[in-house]
Amino acid sequence: MTGAGVLEAEVQAELLGLRRVPGLTGSLVASVDGxxxxxxxxxxxxxxxxxxxxxxQLGLANRVGETAHGGGFQEVVVRGAGYVVTYAAGPAASLTVLAEGDVNVGRLHLEARPVARAVAALLAAAKR
Structure with missing residues (x-):
């Protein structure tokens, strides 16, 4: 497996671990360029x-955060029929999770935030 393939497999393993959250319907990691x-x-x-x-969405959230508070983006929650939550995964990527409308949002954050940090660490290590 190539370096990129190993990285993708490690990130994929982090995403699969999120399946333990009841009501989670999907997840993805994307670069800031999409x-x-x-x-x-x-x-x-x-x-x-x-x-x-x-x-x-990440670009817009970054701009809003910088304009309103002078700081970078950490996470954004979109609530509709279900939830779409995007977390910063370091400066170059984001973790997005999709969940049903009755998900325990606190549990979702509790499980997803460490995954976003782990993904950021994996991506940073891959750059070295």
Whole structure:
């Protein structure tokens, strides 16, 4: 397996670990430019399109955070029929999780935040 393949497998393992959250329906990691790194999404969601949309949301969230508080983006929660939560995964990527409307959002944050940090560490190590 190449270096990129190993990285993708490690990130994929982190995503699969999130399945323990009841109500979680999918997850993905994308670069800030919208390139898909890894995903665990249902077949009804096209991964590359979701990665691109996530990058767009990330750019806007960064701008709002900088304008309002002078600081960078940490996470954004979108609530509709379900939840879409995007977490910063270091400076170059994001973790997005999808969940049902009745998910325990506190548990979702408790499980996903460490995964975002782990993904950031994996990506930083891969750059060295």
């Amino acid at each position: 390139l898909l790194i890894a995903h665990d999404l249902p077949p009804s969601i096209e991964p590359s399109s979701m990665a691109a949309v996530t990058a767009s």
